[in-house]
Amino acid sequence: MVQAPAEFHSARHEAVVALTDDARLDAVASVLNDAGFSVRKASDAGSLAEELEGNRAAVVLLDAELTDGYRWEGTPVLLLVDLAGDFDLARLEPWGIADYISRDAAPRELTHRVETLIGRARERRRIRAEAEFLRESLRNVSAAIRGTNSPQQMAGHLVRGFGESLGVDHVWFTTFQDSRVPRISAQWSLPGHAKLPDTLGAFEDEAREQTTSLWSAAEALAVPDHQTDQSAALAEDLREWSGLGSVRASVALPVGEGESALGIIWIAQLEKPRDWSRAEIALIQHVAGNLAHSLIQGHLISAQLQVLQQLRELDKAKTDFLATVNHELRTPLTSITAYLDMIRDGAGGPVPPGILSMMDVISRNSDRLRRLIEDMLTVSQQDASGNLNLKQVELGQVLRIVVAALRPLADSRNVTITGADSHEDVKVQADEAQLEQVFTNIVANAIKFTPKGGRISISFMTAASEAGGPCAVVDVMDTGVGIPEQEIAQVFTRFYRASNASSAAIPGSGLGLAIAHDIVRRHGGSLELSSVLGEGTTVSVHLPVDGPQADETDDDGADGDEAAGAPQTD
Numbered sequence: 001m002v003q004a005p006a007e008f009h010s011a012r013h014e015a016v017v018a019l020t021d022d023a024r025l026d027a028v029a030s031v032l033n034d035a036g037f038s039v040r041k042a043s044d045a046g047s048l049a050e051e052l053e054g055n056r057a058a059v060v061l062l063d064a065e066l067t068d069g070y071r072w073e074g075t076p077v078l079l080l081v082d083l084a085g086d087f088d089l090a091r092l093e094p095w096g097i098a099d100y101i102s103r104d105a106a107p108r109e110l111t112h113r114v115e116t117l118i119g120r121a122r123e124r125r126r127i128r129a130e131a132e133f134l135r136e137s138l139r140n141v142s143a144a145i146r147g148t149n150s151p152q153q154m155a156g157h158l159v160r161g162f163g164e165s166l167g168v169d170h171v172w173f174t175t176f177q178d179s180r181v182p183r184i185s186a187q188w189s190l191p192g193h194a195k196l197p198d199t200l201g202a203f204e205d206e207a208r209e210q211t212t213s214l215w216s217a218a219e220a221l222a223v224p225d226h227q228t229d230q231s232a233a234l235a236e237d238l239r240e241w242s243g244l245g246s247v248r249a250s251v252a253l254p255v256g257e258g259e260s261a262l263g264i265i266w267i268a269q270l271e272k273p274r275d276w277s278r279a280e281i282a283l284i285q286h287v288a289g290n291l292a293h294s295l296i297q298g299h300l301i302s303a304q305l306q307v308l309q310q311l312r313e314l315d316k317a318k319t320d321f322l323a324t325v326n327h328e329l330r331t332p333l334t335s336i337t338a339y340l341d342m343i344r345d346g347a348g349g350p351v352p353p354g355i356l357s358m359m360d361v362i363s364r365n366s367d368r369l370r371r372l373i374e375d376m377l378t379v380s381q382q383d384a385s386g387n388l389n390l391k392q393v394e395l396g397q398v399l400r401i402v403v404a405a406l407r408p409l410a411d412s413r414n415v416t417i418t419g420a421d422s423h424e425d426v427k428v429q430a431d432e433a434q435l436e437q438v439f440t441n442i443v444a445n446a447i448k449f450t451p452k453g454g455r456i457s458i459s460f461m462t463a464a465s466e467a468g469g470p471c472a473v474v475d476v477m478d479t480g481v482g483i484p485e486q487e488i489a490q491v492f493t494r495f496y497r498a499s500n501a502s503s504a505a506i507p508g509s510g511l512g513l514a515i516a517h518d519i520v521r522r523h524g525g526s527l528e529l530s531s532v533l534g535e536g537t538t539v540s541v542h543l544p545v546d547g548p549q550a551d552e553t554d555d556d557g558a559d560g561d562e563a564a565g566a567p568q569t570d
Contacts, residue, residue, distance in 0.1 A: 014038045235252055406440065469545070482534055
């Protein structure tokens with residue numbers, strides 16, 4: 001049984017006797033004194049209040065005239081009444097008075113009634129104390145279950161907590177085969193008792209059906225004494241499967257969620273029968289409900305962590321693969337371009353004009369392959385490390401360098417670039433090399449997707465960011481082919497190419513804007529794109545003047561994409 005805290009009582013009971021008849025008051029007090037009580041007397045309401053104030057008597061004997069409508073709580077009261085009179089016994093209930101006796105009762109009867117009343121009060125206090133002790137113990141069990149995501153640890157907290165709180169000999173718990181929870185089993189045995197055999201888990205098919213019936217009925221199967229109660233099939237089966245022929249009392253409790261049971265808890269007491277109280281059953285059902293919820297949540301969290309770990313491993317494998325492939329591709333490509341240059345320089349003798357035109361095709365495609373390799377290498381490097389070499393950078397100078405490098409490409413397509421020579425001095429904390437790559441990708445895309453005779457306009461200025469701090473804004477507007485409205489949301493996804501770019505056979509890998517988007521994001525900024533099909537695209541880069549926050553520079557690379565006014569750089 002549960003061991004409750006010690007009850008507060010003295011060896012010599014204290015009684016308060018309050019009667020308006022002095023002779024009867026002395027007589028009752030004398031009877032109680034002879035029975036071993038320490039008696040305090042009161043003859044009116046005022047003296048009764050004084051005797052009760054600050055003292056907790058074991059019992060109060062009271063005249064009906066002195067109740068004064070007061071509700072007695074905590075202290076048992078024996079009312080002395082005139083049974084021959086017209087006293088209304090129904091008045092006892094609202095007053096909280098425990099019992100009554102005739103004023104003319106014999107001394108032995110009076111003493112017996114007082115002792116019985118005290119005994120009942122003591123038993124009620126003991127039961128309340130045990131219930132509170134059990135409630136607090138099982139509350140701690142629930143807290144321990146909720147405090148971990150490990151299903152096995154939850155099961156361990158449950159069986160140990162039930163065993164120690166309920167004072168039983170064995171507690172066993174197992175889950176059934178169910179996608180909502182993992183397969184686990186746990187048991188606890190009182191020190192000095194052998195553990196239950198593993199064969200307890202071999203009855204799943206038989207137990208699941210009966211346990212689900214209990215769960216559907218929202219019941220626990222409590223058997224006070226197996227020697228006298230043979231009607232509980234599941235309880236008898238559990239006793240047989242356990243190999244413990246001496247089980248006297250047990251509880252089989254379903255653990256479930258929704259319409260079916262997830263598992264079963266078995267609590268066994270070996271030598272003595274036990275009347276399982278409604279409070280005990282209600283409390284262990286409550287803890288079992290917490291266990292079911294926590295098991296399901298913990299199982300989901302564990303599955304999510306496993307998926308996350310697998311994704312991280314796959315991402316690392318992808319990054320390693322890209323780095324390896326880039327290296328293996330770059331090495332032979334370097335040899336190809338080197339020998340092309342040597343042949344053009346006449347190292348092998350004069351080259352016929354027809355061969356030169358073929359070599360031009362090889363050279364152009366070698367350049368395309370080189371740029372693709374460089375983009376892929378950039379992606380793998382960004383995934384592996386998000387480090388930025390931050391310093392004060394003049395944004396206008398970066399743009400002028402980019403435009404100067406790409407102007408030959410623009411001139412070859414008769415595309416005009418304006419605005420990069422703005423004299424406004426806008427400085428930001430950034431990685432200069434990576435910013436140069438951002439704007440190279442964006443402007444190169446604009447050139448590639450702008451028809452001959454088109455225009456590209458570059459502007460930059462300072463403005464307030466959404467967070468309120470200063471930021472630099474760079475807009476690259478072109479009069480290119482644009483992209484379909486429904487595809488704009490995908491243009492920053494790696495390897496994505498707008499449908500009109502693919503149908504027009506415009507070369508590209510779909511990595512240019514993906515890389516630019518990732519670099520800008522790691523700088524704490526944003527990259528936005530708006531486009532009208534057939535009219536052009538505007539790409540806006542927002543960069544915080546003071547640079548990224550510390551946690552932003554540590555982020556992994558994100559997906560990006562190409563767009564049309566700018567789908568991507570080759």
